[in-house]
Amino acid sequence: MKHHKLYGMAASLYTGKVRAYMRRNHVPFIEEKAGGERFNTVVKEAVGRWIIPVIETPDGEFVQDGTDILDYFESKGYSAQSIYPTDPVLNIISHLFELFGGEGMLRAAMHYRWNFDDTNLNFLRHTFEDVLPNGLTKEEREPVFLHASGRMRRASVAFGVTPDTYQTIEESYSEFLTLFNTHLEDRPFLLGGYPTLGDYGLFSPLYAHLARDPKPLQLMQMTAPIVFRWTERMNIPEYVIDERQLKSGDGLFDGANIPDTLKALMRFIAEDYLPEISAHVAFTNDWLASQTDATLAPTSLGRGIGMAEFNWRGHTVKTAVMPYRTYLLQRLQDAFDGLTANDQASVRGLLSETNLAALLELRSSRRISRKEHLEVWDV
Numbered sequence: 184m185k186h187h188k189l190y191g192m193a194a195s196l197y198t199g200k201v202r203a204y205m206r207r208n209h210v211p212f213i214e215e216k217a218g219g220e221r222f223n224t225v226v227k228e229a230v231g232r233w234i235i236p237v238i239e240t241p242d243g244e245f246v247q248d249g250t251d252i253l254d255y256f257e258s259k260g261y262s263a264q265s266i267y268p269t270d271p272v273l274n275i276i277s278h279l280f281e282l283f284g285g286e287g288m289l290r291a292a293m294h295y296r297w298n299f300d301d302t303n304l305n306f307l308r309h310t311f312e313d314v315l316p317n318g319l320t321k322e323e324r325e326p327v328f329l330h331a332s333g334r335m336r337r338a339s340v341a342f343g344v345t346p347d348t349y350q351t352i353e354e355s356y357s358e359f360l361t362l363f364n365t366h367l368e369d370r371p372f373l374l375g376g377y378p379t380l381g382d383y384g385l386f387s388p389l390y391a392h393l394a395r396d397p398k399p400l401q402l403m404q405m406t407a408p409i410v411f412r413w414t415e416r417m418n419i420p421e422y423v424i425d426e427r428q429l430k431s432g433d434g435l436f437d438g439a440n441i442p443d444t445l446k447a448l449m450r451f452i453a454e455d456y457l458p459e460i461s462a463h464v465a466f467t468n469d470w471l472a473s474q475t476d477a478t479l480a481p482t483s484l485g486r487g488i489g490m491a492e493f494n495w496r497g498h499t500v501k502t503a504v505m506p507y508r509t510y511l512l513q514r515l516q517d518a519f520d521g522l523t524a525n526d527q528a529s530v531r532g533l534l535s536e537t538n539l540a541a542l543l544e545l546r547s548s549r550r551i552s553r554k555e556h557l558e559v560w561d562v
């Protein structure tokens with residue numbers, strides 16, 4: 184049997200999303216630690232930078248980026264039930280949770296990983312061995328771990344994790360857990376009987392950081408056990424028929440009849456994330472206006488294009504503006520633009536009801552695409 188290779192790390196947020204998809208859809212694969220020889224030479228060269236996850240197909244093709252990898256497998260027909268719901272309202276909701284899960288929950292993911300050293304550090308030191316070069320002695324590993332973890336601690340600050348926001352991050356994460364736990368009481372996945380794009384978006388932070396690092400794992404198990412069970416259900420290849428599956432059936436909700444518990448989660452996103460993505464789009468448009476065509480492409484993810492300021496739950500916060508977020512938002516808007524007028528009206532109605540209508544208007548002045556593993560502004 185021909186295997187795919189997954190290059191990643193057990194503790195990596197975006198690797199977790201891809202791995203869960205591959206397991207659920209029975210894609211045969213071998214996972215190889217990203218610090219290994221082949222990753223540091225052939226793979227890094229092929230994708231142009233050090234970034235995970237990457238898959239190598241049996242034909243020797245490389246695909247980088249969690250979303251592109253899921254789309255690659257969808258296009259090859261691996262998924263028995265597409266992660267893109269055919270119901271237009273559900274499809275837009277799924278895109279919303281892809282964006283919020285993958286990009287909007289980073290403060291909680293980073294805070295609970297890097298600000299509880301007494302509980303987490305020994306575990307992190309071990310789990311980070313996945314990204315260290317092969318063959319280092321224990322003494323040689325320590326400075327490399329300190330370097331790698333130092334970068335991640337600095338990244339936390341760029342996502343808005345500062346002593347001033349710690350308490351609010353904990354409060355807002357606790358509110359999210361309560362809402363998601365309540366929503367999952369009656370169904371096994373976000374939109375009903377099977378996982379869609381939105382589940383994979385949420386799974387990224389909620390598994391690799393928040394259901395794996397010791398501090399937040401215990402918090403989730405103690406305060407949101409149904410969410411914890413969902414992380415398990417998301418991460419196994421077998422189909423589990425339990426109370427929730429029996430109650431909800433195998434299908435997805437009817438887009439015309441969205442449960443109140445899901446609307447509550449959407450209102451949470453409006454409060455927690457809309458100010459940030461709004462500030463980022465405004466910053467991006469100012470930035471685009473000041474660029475010459477030659478400086479526009481390609482833009483390397485992670486480095487960001489600057490820092491945007493906004494008010495987050497009463498704090499003035501500055502976070503890194505990453506073109507990748509504009510790209511995910513554009514995917515939601517493209518899905519909306521392709522709908523009939525009637526379907527657009529239904530989506531608009533739901534987004535207005537949940538205070539999210541602005542998402543449809545927050546557009547960058549240039550389109551953005553992904554080419555050769557990078558975000559590229561269209562000229």
Ligand SMILES: N[C@@H](CCC(=O)N[C@@H](CS)C(=O)NCC(=O)O)C(=O)O
Nearest residue numbers: 195196197234235236248249250485
């Ligand atoms: N949008 C990318 C994000 C990938 C990403 O940021 N990966 C992290 C690990 S979870 C990484 O490789 N960081 C390396 C670095 O920043 O140097 C994806 O979905 O693949």
